[in-house]
Amino acid sequence: MGNSCVTGAPHALLEKTDDPASQWKIIGFSSLLEKGATTVTSDVFHYYGYEWVLEVTPKHKKSGLGSPYVAVSLLLLNTLEAGHVMNALFELSMYNHSNRTYCGFKASNNFHVKKWYSEKKCLIPLEELLKSSDFLVDDICVFGVKILKADISFARKKAAVVPKKVVVIPKKPITVQNLFLQKKEFIKGTYTWTMSNFVDLKLPVLSPAFEVGGYKWHIKMYPCGDQFSTKSLSLYLCMVEPSMLTLELGMMIELTLSILNWKNGKQWTRAGSFVFAGTTNGWGWPNFIPLRMLKDRFFGNIMGSNCIVKADIAIIGSSIDG
Structure with missing residues (x-):
């Protein structure tokens, strides 16, 4: 089915992506649902002098989509100077255990001091994830992010943004974060x-x-x-x-x-x-x-x-x- 990750209709919008530069493996994903977690945020990972985190929303409800989705977003922490705008192109993805590929979306966002988070991107309906043998195996879900392009501008006026510099994105080893969630004895x-x-x-x-x-x-x-x-x-x-x-x-x-x-x-x-x-x-x-x-x-x-x-x-x- 072309570049689609899976052949089932519920996942038709997911596309095959590059291997992410940063992976976040959540072991015990179901415990997030049992505890009613609204969002869960990764530890910091570093790109080109800036600090980023992934945020996963296990039960994101978006108008027009009906049932809740598992959604992800990208956050830029307090490393951007006031008055500067970073336009970033990136991939948000999750791991398909069956074919050993990452699937997701390309997205872009203008980050600045007052808006340091991207729009939540819906990856898969929660109901489908729980039934899936592709994306949830042994109660493990793996999410990924890769920043493809970034440039920083300085906003002199509301309607005028003056280009400042392009962030060079070098190749770097894949970073992996693990999260082992407990089900009891908190x-x-x-x-x-x-x-x-x-x-x-x-x-x-x-x-x-x-x-x-x-x-x-x-x-x-x-x-x-x-x-x-x-x-x-x-x-x-x-x-x-x-x-x-x-x-x-x-x-x-x-x-x-x-x-x-x-x-x-x-x-x-x-x-x-x-x-x-x-x-x-x-x-x-x-x-x-x-x-x-x-x-x-x-x-x-x-x-x-x-x-x-x-x-x-x-x-x-x-x-x-x-």
Whole structure:
């Protein structure tokens, strides 16, 4: 069937791609579904002086597609200077165990400080994946990415982008990341942080250190948003001593950060799963909650001048088996 990866109609849009420059193997994929994971993010991989991660959405629902799909997207982390735009052409793919090829799509995106993520690309219907002997074998799914072309421009004005440079993409050995997901015996912990005089805070603040799973953590908040936010509060979970982890000893954290409502007990929550390893010390959300919503007294997140933040942490996997 030409360059199609498989002959079945559900996969007709998938095309054969080159072998990826970076592979992310998820062992125990079904546990993401059992835990209701919304997104799961890889550890950092490096291309040409920039830091990237893959994000997998196990149950992505897109208008017009009906049933949920397994989707992937590419994220450029905080290595692009403000005012610069990177136009990247790349392939997002998954491994076909039957014919030992990668299948997926070419995509492009303009990355900049305020938009550091690409559109989610639907690879395969979740229902088809679970029935498949092609893409899910022994509960293992392998995802890949290869950047084909990238150029960086400087945006002087909204309507004018001045070319700056072309990023040279040299050949490099394939990098492989493994993620072994646990099905039980998770290490869990919860921490609640109450801040006083919140309305007066302008600069970033750190919570006191707390321990979960033998590691010390703190919550980092940018009350007025960091450089990547759009009129929103930014909130992250950070390791106190990231040097304790290496890429080989990385661990998958299921993270839920919440801002509690004093008046009625409700909360504003964001959740995701992230790999913590030696290459990064923190994950979270630059646009955690819009400032207007946060400071609306009707919403009730701020009572007087206090603010309550809660972190729920579970270690659900690691880069090594066992």
